[in-house]
Amino acid sequence: DATNLIDADAAIITRIGLDHQDWLGHDTETIAREKAGIIRPGQRVFLPDAHPPAALTARADELGATVYRYGDALHVKEQPDSIQITVPGFTARLPKPPLMPGAHQYGHLAAALAALAPWLRLDAARVAHAVIHTQNPARLMQIAGEPRWLFDVAHNADSAEVLAAWLHGMPRHGRFIALCGMLRDKDHHAIYRHLAPEIDQWILAGLGGPRGTDVQTLAAHAREAGIAAEKLLSCDDIPAAYHHARTLARPEDTVVVFGSFVTVAAVLEKHT
Missing domain, CATH: 3.90.190.20 (Mur ligase, C-terminal domain)
Structure with a gap:
């Protein structure tokens, strides 16, 4: 599909559930094998899911890609009024995303920051500003x-x-x-x-x-x-x-x- 048009240096594959089964398959491992098609040799692969399907990590291993998984290399600790994020190349205490609520968003945020950290100088104040103002309409x-x-x-x-x-x-x-x-x-x-x-x-x-x-x-x-x-x-x-x-x-x-x-x-x- 369109995500395979370029050989990206990094890939983020979010949590995989059952949907569009007529196209992708009828179980998460089959769907994961389809999604793993975007992984490239030597690539950084970020998985916001603490328990990703085995097909993703297996394909990454086959291609020599480095996997960063939520709860392993990507850490988020929730506090009463903030979150502490620690990922390779960046650590900061950030506000909870007010316009993108839900703990399921923490892994997404950690993966995005980890993917950007090797190439951008991430400033904690600017990241906090982005966290406060970023929204995904019609999600909670x-x-x-x-x-x-x-x-x-x-x-x-x-x-x-x-x-x-x-x-x-x-x-x-x-x-x-x-x-x-x-x-x-x-x-x-x-x-x-x-x-x-x-x-x-x-x-x-x-x-x-x-x-x-x-x-x-x-x-x-x-x-x-x-x-x-x-x-x-x-x-x-x-x-x-x-x-x-x-x-x-x-x-x-x-x-x-x-x-x-x-x-x-x-x-x-x-x-x-």
Whole structure:
């Protein structure tokens, strides 16, 4: 693919989950072998995952590439109001990323800094400024208000697990109301299972188009995943789901929008 157009001096391969299996494979080791195609002889390879698939490190060994793994060469220690980062060529105490929340981002930050350190003189103050201002819209993105809205493009099992962990740690003053629409090639059951313990009420939105999932299928899969029927509200499309979320949510509640880039983009367009 496009990442193989050049022979890069460094590569960062982030955590690998199950997605796009029709193209990449049906288990993480098979997908990892595909991703390992960007590794080059003698390259620096940075892995923000503490437990990467064996196929990545095996391919790096075959090519004589040097692997820097999160928790090994890439260290991040979380403190109450900051993070201490130690990677080859750079160490600093930095603010927690306010616009890219979640501990899963620490490995990404460590890998990026380690990849840049051999070629750039990294200044801690400038790095801190970048950490404060860098954002990735629609990843654990909160919009304050009554109710509070949280947007996250979680659309597979791995990202649903991250979203569930974030919700579990959030201050909760009212209900968590999900507004969820998913494409048909995603693992609906796994996504539901990760998030069901955190969600009090589900508003399901059908998505049109050749890859969309109608709301009847979404609801059936939710029930199969163990979600009680009385917690499910079915809507044919995003506008109807958004209307119901606005009507249902009380000031102390949080509306959590997820399931697809399509879903999040459509709701954001209406909400902002």
